[in-house]
Amino acid sequence: MVHEERAHALLSASSAHRWLKCTKSARLEEQFPDTASDAAKEGTLAHKLAEMKVRNYFNPADVSKRKLTFAVKKFKEDPLWDDEMLLHTDTYLDYIRDVSIKLPAEPFVEAEKRVDFSGYVPEGFGTADCIMVQGSTLFVIDFKYGKGVPVSAEENPQMMLYALGAYEACKFLYPVTRIHLGIVQPRLPDGITDWECALEDLLAFGRHVKERAALAFSGEGEFSPDEKTCRFCRAKKQCRARSDHNVKQAFNLGGIPPLITNEEAGQRLLAMRDVASYQRDLQEWALSECLAGNEVPGWKAVEGRRSRDWTDMDAAFEKITKTGIVEEELLWEKKPLTLAQVEKMIGKKDFADAVGSYVTQKPGKPALVEASDKREAITNKISAKEAFQEEI
Numbered sequence: 001m002v003h004e005e006r007a008h009a010l011l012s013a014s015s016a017h018r019w020l021k022c023t024k025s026a027r028l029e030e031q032f033p034d035t036a037s038d039a040a041k042e043g044t045l046a047h048k049l050a051e052m053k054v055r056n057y058f059n060p061a062d063v064s065k066r067k068l069t070f071a072v073k074k075f076k077e078d079p080l081w082d083d084e085m086l087l088h089t090d091t092y093l094d095y096i097r098d099v100s101i102k103l104p105a106e107p108f109v110e111a112e113k114r115v116d117f118s119g120y121v122p123e124g125f126g127t128a129d130c131i132m133v134q135g136s137t138l139f140v141i142d143f144k145y146g147k148g149v150p151v152s153a154e155e156n157p158q159m160m161l162y163a164l165g166a167y168e169a170c171k172f173l174y175p176v177t178r179i180h181l182g183i184v185q186p187r188l189p190d191g192i193t194d195w196e197c198a199l200e201d202l203l204a205f206g207r208h209v210k211e212r213a214a215l216a217f218s219g220e221g222e223f224s225p226d227e228k229t230c231r232f233c234r235a236k237k238q239c240r241a242r243s244d245h246n247v248k249q250a251f252n253l254g255g256i257p258p259l260i261t262n263e264e265a266g267q268r269l270l271a272m273r274d275v276a277s278y279q280r281d282l283q284e285w286a287l288s289e290c291l292a293g294n295e296v297p298g299w300k301a302v303e304g305r306r307s308r309d310w311t312d313m314d315a316a317f318e319k320i321t322k323t324g325i326v327e328e329e330l331l332w333e334k335k336p337l338t339l340a341q342v343e344k345m346i347g348k349k350d351f352a353d354a355v356g357s358y359v360t361q362k363p364g365k366p367a368l369v370e371a372s373d374k375r376e377a378i379t380n381k382i383s384a385k386e387a388f389q390e391e392i
């Protein structure tokens with residue numbers, strides 16, 4: 001599989017969470033280039049390594065140890081290479097291996113499998129990182145190298161589309177009745193999630209998708225601005241629906257009661273969660289327009305605050321010490337690596353074995369998150385039990 005050639009259909013599986021909700025987004029996005037960020041390129045490199053490892057483990061006749069070693073050597077020449085890719089791809093392989101070992105018989109496994117789900121989505125195809133089938137269970141496993149946004153396997157539309165494609169390809173060979181989705185996002189602390197559903201649930205999803213995809217393909221249906229839906233949309237800076245929605249959230253607050261209630265605060269925070277990021281996107285776009293020489297009434301581009309840097313730091317330091325202004329040692333500071341940097345350098349396991357007992361967890365600063373967040377809610381309120389203990 002040539003990873004750079006992971007061509008994208010108009011209704012790609014990776015953007016399904018968007019076009020399923022905002023059916024008009026797919027055609028609107030067509031007007032904007034699909035540029036790959038450095039993070040995406042880094043992910044592509046990690047996927048190449050992951051694929052080679054899976055193929056080496058399950059099919060050594062296809063990818064021998066020697067071939068894998070040679071491939072790793074080549075990958076290391078890439079400027080985006082980082083040794084931690086070896087650890088993270090191991091976590092992915094360990095997950096697949098653990099799933100396969102627990103099965104009653106040897107599964108059929110394919111890495112980087114092209115799946116065709118055009119029976120549900122016009123021109124729909126994609127590449128699943130790993131497909132595994134054993135008995136009546138179809139496994140679809142995805143390796144996510146990003147660490148910005150946690151992705152859950154639960155009702156994940158991208159994975160469900162891959163599952164539909166994989167099911168269509170293998171339904172005559174395997175009596176599939178259960179679908180298991182697994183996401184391995186190894187750069188996040190709780191980055192592994194699993195979810196299972198019955199084949200009927202997957203097919204019901206397929207019927208829903210078919211309706212929404214037909215609308216999205218013809219550019220019909222509705223715009224549906226929302227923080228999560230718009231986050232990675234290529235049209236997000238200029239989309240009028242998102243703009244109108246956020247302006248309304250920011251300014252159209254209805255009546256002006258003297259004090260708002262907790263209930264209203266909660267509702268308003270939920271309604272306005274995309275306003276700040278929308279403002280940043282709009283500023284970025286307006287700046288690019290000003291720099292291109294186009295007028296954005298009321299705004300202009302200026303040079304930001306200047307920063308100073310040495311033209312030749314060694315020569316400057318030498319001059320300072322030679323003239324006796326200060327000793328050379330005073331010009332340098334010795335700083336320890338952070339705990340995370342040391343862990344990254346020596347690897348999670350060696351870190352835990354060698355210095356795990358010296359690590360303590362400090363409580364994090366209280367943060368406001370949505371009620372759907374999986375973390376346990378905290379409070380400063382003293383419970384009756386604590387109050388009683390204080391008194392005795």
Ligand code: SF4
Pocket residue numbers: 018022024025028223224225226229230233234235236237239240241242
């Ligand atoms: S920015 Fe949001 S509302 Fe606009 S097209 Fe994209 S997803 Fe839809």
